[in-house]
Structure formats: C-alpha cells, structure tokens
Amino acid sequence: MSLLQVENLATHFDTRQGTVRAVDGVSLSLKKGETLGIVGESGSGKSVTCYSLLRLIPEPPGKIVSGKAIFDGEDLLRMTKRDLNRVRARKISMIFQDPMTSLNPYMRIGAQLIEPLLIHKMCDKKQARERALEMMHAVGIPDSIKRYSMYPHEFSGGMRQRIMIAMALITKPELLIADEPTTALDVTVQAQILELIRKMQNELGMAVILITHDLGVISGFCDRVSVMYSGTVVESGTADDIFYRAHHAYTRGLKKSIPSTQEKGSKLYTIPGAPPQPIGPKPACAFAPRSDLNFSEEEARMEAKFLEVQPGHWVEVHPASVENYKEYLK
Template identity: 55%
Template sequence: MDKLLKVNNLNVRFNIFNATVQAVRGVSFELDKGETLAIVGESGSGKSVTSKALMGLIPNPPGEIASGEILFENKDLVKYDEKQLQKIRGKEISMIFQDPMTALNPTMKIGKQIMEGLIKHQNLSKSDAKQRAIELLKLVGIPKPEKRVEEYPHQFSGGMRQRVVIAIALACNPKLLIADEPTTALDVTIQAQILDLMRDLQKKTGTAIILITHDLGVVANLAQRVAVMYGGKIVETGTVDEIFYNAKHPYTWGLLASMPKLHMKADKLTAIPGSPPDLADPPKGCPFAPRCPYAMKVCTDHMPEYAELSGTQKAACWLLDERAPKVAPPVTIGARGEE
C-alpha cells in the first residue's frame, strides 16, 4: 500500500526552567492510506506529544522538534512554517482532541464551528457551508441536525459533543485523522457508539487514523497495527494480533496483564510496579529496565536495538538477543481481548 505518513527519528524536547525534558526520543513509524495505527502506553510515555508534533502544535517556547522528519505525502512538515501548516491542519490532517467540551468554543453555535473550516479550506459560501454542516451532523448520528446546528455546546451531552468534534475533524475530508484519547471522558456505552462511528466513517471516507490511547480494549476494536510507547520511545510495533497474541517486550506484557477480564475479581487487577522514567534525565539504557523483572546489567547500560521479528513486528529488548536467557511471557491474551 502507499505510505501516507513516514516519521523518521523524531525527537521533541521541552526547555523548562533549568531542565530539558526529552519527551519524544528517536520515534519512527509509517502509516498506509486508510489504515488505523494505535499508539499505546502509560501517561507520560510521549503519545500525545508525538501526535501534536504531527500537527505542528508543539508550543515554541518551551517546546521544539529538535530533529527528525515528518513526511506527509513525501513533504517534510518539520520544515514547514506556521502559515504553511495552517493550510494543512483541518484540510489534510485533522485532530479529535481528548475533551470535547474544551475542544469546542462555548460561545459559538455548533453550526458556525463546523462551517469555519469549510469556508477557509474549501471556499464554500456561508449557505453552502451551513448545508454541509447539517449533512455532517447527520453523518455522525446527531438527530434533527437542522435544529441542532443552531444550538450551543452546553446543549449537547458529552457523547453528542464528541460527535460534533468528529464532524468538525471530518469536515474537509482529511487524509489523516489523529484521535487523541477520543473516548476517555465518555461512559462505556457512549464509548462503543463513538468507536462504531469512527469505524463506519473510515469505511465511507477512507481516512487513515492514528489512535492515541492507553485502553487496549479500544485498540482491539479499531486498529490494524499497534505501536507501544514507553519513556519517549517506541519499544514494540506489530499488528493487533501480533501484539495481543505474541508480544515480545516485557512492557507490552505488563500492559496486557493489566487489562481487566470479565471473570477477574476486583482485588486481582495487575499493575506494573514503579514509575516511568524522568525524561529530564533519561536513562542511557532501556527505559523500562528499572521496572522490568527480567532486566540484566546490559539493559541499564546500553539501549537495545530493534529485533525484526516478522515483516510487521519488531521490538527493542535485550531478551531478544540470542545470548539472553529464554523468558516466557507471563500472560497470554487473545487477539480481541479474550483470554
């Protein structure tokens, strides 16, 4: 398939007080047209910073893209200035932000917020833009769109606001949609509806999706491929089945083990002990080594290279070196979150 996006050795840092936080460290991945890639990991692993870098939304100061390439249709967005990025945002690349209430302007009618991008990027008249806004509200499943287009965000429920945010993101038929924790603030019933909506819209529009989440259940329902981030780095990538069935990195094992299962008692939930590394003083070896029950001396002294496990799966772990002791994963979980 054609590559829509190639990220090569991306490094993002924040200069805060007397420290430099290396939030994203050497991240590389690719995305095909029409594909869904999930980027998963704990809070602070660099997922959202990576997504904002793709949109050119790293605040400078204090942040900056220190090095690397973001090749969108073979155009390096790192080299774009703000005026050039404004032509890309909303039109070519759109983003669904985590909290729909803060993503929407409370003083503007919903219709006008959808119309803004249509008028700017597609040069529609106000009347045509309003008609398109009504069509988009209908597309994302909002009843009586002709009436609701004249209402304000506070008149919508949380799930309906998230549908509006999705309508805004899809207004200009973007080639890439970045969804940053799109269901975190919603209850499980609305979560399922939003995921079904995103899946259906992708089939209709062919939009590629980067899904930022810590919820592996969401990943199993929506993504084709997964990138596992920890300590500002991607530690493992693979198809959904490879990650759920045959993960190779101990951090991925920890994430899978922490997934609640239907038969599990409330006091049996597994957690990964310890805390993520301080990225103002990142470790020189594997970032997961201090929390890894299988860590060896080489893990703390040297960063592991990626081991190519298949045409689609690779992981950065010293346990994959032929000289390392053989360690079996502590848990096996089915490809769709079932044991």
C-alpha cells in the same frame, strides 16, 4: 506507498528542572486507509508525538529537536506556517480528548462546524451550511437544523464529541488523528463513538491514528499498534502481533495488569515501580528498573536496539525488555 512516514522524531521541553525528553526518537508509518493505534501511559509521549506532527507544540518551551514527518511527499516539520495551514484541517484533522473544553463556548455549533470549509475557501457559506447539516446527520445528531444554531453547553458529552468528529471530517481529510477520543465518555457512548469513527473511515477511505491508554479500545479497532514507553516506541506490529505475540516486557506487563484478564480472587499482576521521569541523560533501556526479567548490571548498560523480529513486527530489544534477547542481538 505510505501516506505518513515519521522518522526519528524528537520533541523536548525546556523546564526549570532540565530538559524533558517527551518524545525521543519515534518512528511511525501509516498507509492510506489504515488504522494505527498508539498506546501508552500518561507521560509516555503519545500526545506530544501527534501534536508535533501538526506543530501544535508551544515553542518555547517545546522544541522539535530532530526528525522528519513526510506526509504526501512533503515534510510537515519543515514546511512554512503558511503551507502547514493548508494541510491542517484540510488533509489532516484532529479530535481532542475532552469534548467539554475543545469547543468554543461562545460560538454556535453551526458556525464552528463550517469554519474549516470557509477558511480553506472550499465552498461558499450556503453550501457549507448544507454540508454541515449533512455531516451532523451522518454522525447521528437528530434535529440537525435546530441544533445547528445551538451552543455547545446545550449538548451532552457524547453529542459534543460527535460534533468534534463532524467538524474534523467536514473537509474529508486523508488522515484523522484522534487523541483519546473516548476517554472522557461513558462505556456505552464510547462504543457508539468508535462505531461512528469506523463508519466514517469506511465512507471516506481515510487513515486514522488513534491515541489511547486503553488496550481494549485498540484491540478490535486498529490494524497496527505502536506501544510507547518513556518517549519511544518499544514495540510495533499488527494488532495480532501485539495481542498474541508480544515480545517486550512492558507490553506483556500492560496486558497482564488488566483486571478482565485475571482470575477473580487472584492477585492482580502489577508492573513494579512507576514510569521514569524523562529528564536528564537517556538511559540504555528506560524499562530496566521495572522489568521482571533477570539481567546483570553489565547487561543493563547495553544499548537497546529497535529490531524487526518478524516481518512488520518491531521490538526494542534489550536484556531487560526481551527474554532470550541473544537470539536477536547477534
């Protein structure tokens, strides 16, 4: 039974330049307790996908155009605001990228921590305080009683991200969405925070969606991985599928362009060009202009298909994105 099932989600933004197809037909599924990584470059739509799930997209200019997101048997995209507020923070929590800007600078840490408990009337203020102190201890904040009444500016970046995690997990949610939780942090602190998320996941048995642009972060952390490019998922499978048996030319290019995989002194592999602007009509294959595969103009116009090439391993198959595509497109 899957905990979350997203089907064909599309979120568009109306801008002066035209409609931006930020997310354009994304499907994901997540089991209880599972960790899903979403990788992609900036502008690929990974954050918008997750914001859409909790309907955090500003409307207008944004609009969820189509799709379903079934969580616990209910469609998040069609719920009333009132029902949705019962899910937000109680069943699905979110950690944002920048711990410097996502805490309220005017509120004491303690007050921010217990807010979700009080709003959802899960316990009284005294119990909430106790629970908050417990959580602060669990995420590794020393001196929790003293720090409970301090303000965010008195905390370092790593400490603030710990507070964000404590706040997200204080309600014991079933799903945690972490949007680039370590991008703003140093490598040594990044290792601490990832360990912490993993530890809390084991304790609470929750599912995690980890959004990142860093393939290295994903590799040891996630059970399954979805690779996004220009608003769609181009490849999805287990971590092993993505790291050992990647099919899509973009996934392969991304892995090859990381310096640590390269011989010193050799030239780095680069994916030519830049990601496309998702404005205007949808191309048959968004990756075709940057692909290193040989394909004819006629082939470039062919529709791409999202196919299961091996059990659980899905790839967007197109002459520009998969070698020997004919094996799959019969």
